[in-house]
Amino acid sequence: MYTTEVDINSIICGDCYEELHDLPSDSVDLVVTSPPYFQQREYAGGEGIGNEKNIDEYVFNLVKIFRQCVRVVKPTGTIVFNVGDKYINGSLMLVPYRFALGVQQLKLVKLVNELTWVKLNPTPKQDQRKLISSTEPFFIFAKSNDYYFNREAFLEYKDKYCNGNKKMPGNDLGKKYYELINNSELTTEQKRLAVKELDAVIADVRNGTLDSFRMKIKGIHALPYGGQAGGRLTQINTKGFTIIKIYGNSLKRDVIESTVESIKGNIHPAVYPEFIVQEIIKMLTKEGDVVLDPFLGSGTTAVVAKRMKRNYIGIEIHPDYVAYAEQRLTETPSTYSCELFV
Template structure:
């Protein structure tokens, strides 16, 4: 891989650009292609086909190139949405997955299910609310990189058999961040009081762990989060998230559906899910590629996690917005926590 290609967004048809990239050069492909007839992405490209069969075949052309450029130790992750036609659910993601299986180029090691905390309420009143999407994780060999401990590590990183560690490790970290923050003196005092209380709960075993978000110190999903957390950060300058449950690494991940200011791009897949996949499947300085970059989520997360990124996007207006997001990233950001 030529260094000039790293941390770059290419404008054009992804199939044409992928063909120019060398084989076995990328550590991770993670992407969410345009959904079939779900939204108007403009033009006649992928997502605007007349039939689902044509849509799947176009996706497969891109997928084959993704397989070619991915290293033997790398992974390929595709997130796909479904579609109703005449009241019938087409099972689009699974049609794609079956076509991939037929070609026997890769192994499907996991289907990670993204559960949407805030699914769209604008759905058919005579159907249950659709609230999940699959992320298919493929590998080219059995020698793929897989850092299981990094996936959702906030759930037990500091509490693996020791409740006291929550106070000693997480508490110290957050007290330091409170002092570094631009919170008012009064807000810093209040943040310290609430932090001491949640540390006590962790030590007593009432909660497994916790996370604290402080205004200006932690990155937020672009467009904010659902519920009262964003309001708390705006009003108080911080919010504390209590974590319950066990530390098993399951194939289900919960996250909000994110919005984007001005509706520049019709769909934004969740930064938090992308973050956890990049941590699971790559190391620092690895190369992460997204052939359908859209508004730039993959590039933003890769940069935050100190990975190199390559983005491909056919719409110049989306590229400009992605570049804006990258340029506006604060110099001091931490990982997202849901």
């Protein structure tokens, strides 16, 4: 049963596998979701995904739902699944990777990245013979090579994640390199050029354009291996030095740090961080795009989407969580006008 009209900016209460069939094909820009862990938590009522008897059945059900997500996503769209692991008899079950391999076998999407969430406040475990699990993957899948990807938008909150934690450079910034240049085997002309470029790069660090830098000087530092013509090795051989510029957050890594969220009064036991959802939405959508979460829980995805002037569709099996998510949404401001999703 396929309908052509679905209200956007609404939450559907029901089983996502069934409800996804009512969404038109190629109509959603981003799916971002966190399905229940395998046999991990008792959500209100104990129904739904996660209560299967074995992992194969759990992965089979997840992949079935994933397949529907692929259908509803536009060719330029992406699908992000956050899947948690599970210990059974003291051994990790590699649940996220079983899921990712199951998806790969569909041959419908490309796995673009495994974004690792580093939990800054992981739950301490009693087992003294294991390290504390403190990471979880967010798998980013694309439906085609033409997927929307605004890499620059990812983790751009420099105040909090870069400059805020950075010490101001001291007066001795680069002092070591001036000494090394002076004592090096470079010719006078090479030394003059090296000092000139070093002055410029230090000025960039001081005015905040650059995060930091490294310098390699002929006869002093180990030479880089291989590389292309015009690369670092060539520069060292011709100029006698090379300067490696480091641009802080513009080095967009597949890692994101965040605390495990606990929102005061939230009735849901497994909320994922608004910050991570925000960074994913920023990178993978534009204003006015449609974001779908088939396991909406307490509504985090919809709340962030609304705040960021994106449209949302949520599906959640438990009416209590639907009601709670709706309440969160009424308290979330957005200046974007809602339209009908046809």
